[in-house]
Every structure is written in structure tokens, then in C-alpha cells.
Amino acid sequence: MKAPGTKRLKLDCDEPLSNCAFKLNLRRYKQVPVYCQCEMPYNPDLFMVMCEGCEEWYHPQCLKLSMKEAGPDTPPLFCST
Numbered sequence: 467m468k469a470p471g472t473k474r475l476k477l478d479c480d481e482p483l484s485n486c487a488f489k490l491n492l493r494r495y496k497q498v499p500v501y502c503q504c505e506m507p508y509n510p511d512l513f514m515v516m517c518e519g520c521e522e523w524y525h526p527q528c529l530k531l532s533m534k535e536a537g538p539d540t541p542p543l544f545c546s547t
Contacts (some may be wrong), residue, residue, distance in 0.1 A: 524545060
């Protein structure tokens, strides 16, 4: 039973919910780009590094790197892909 005053919303996105953003004014979902091996949307609060080979962005922790190993004073990063 749903709470009074609530509505069911139809999802117009075929992707997993974590890959969609809700558009309140349009009341529908749209697909957003995902990054890293974890395939999460961009979050400005999380530090990311770019692979110099494939030019994809990754979270250092997803590559099993410390912040010291992924900092600005380190050599260029190359992922395993």
C-alpha cells in the first residue's frame, strides 16, 4: 500500500538505476555517463585520476592505489586495459 499523496513513476531508462538521473521537472529518468571500473556516475566529491593510455577516469581505490600513489606528483597512470 502506498502512502497517501504519492504517485508511481514510470522509469524511462533501460539502465540500472545508479546510471540514471531523475529529472523532477520532466518526471522521467535519463541515462548519464558512468566512469571507472565501478561504473558509477561522476561525483565531484570523489577524487579521480585519468589513465594516460585509454583516457578513462578512475577512482584510485578502485585501482587499489593510495592517494599518495595517485597524487599530482606521481608519474603518469596507465590502467590494465
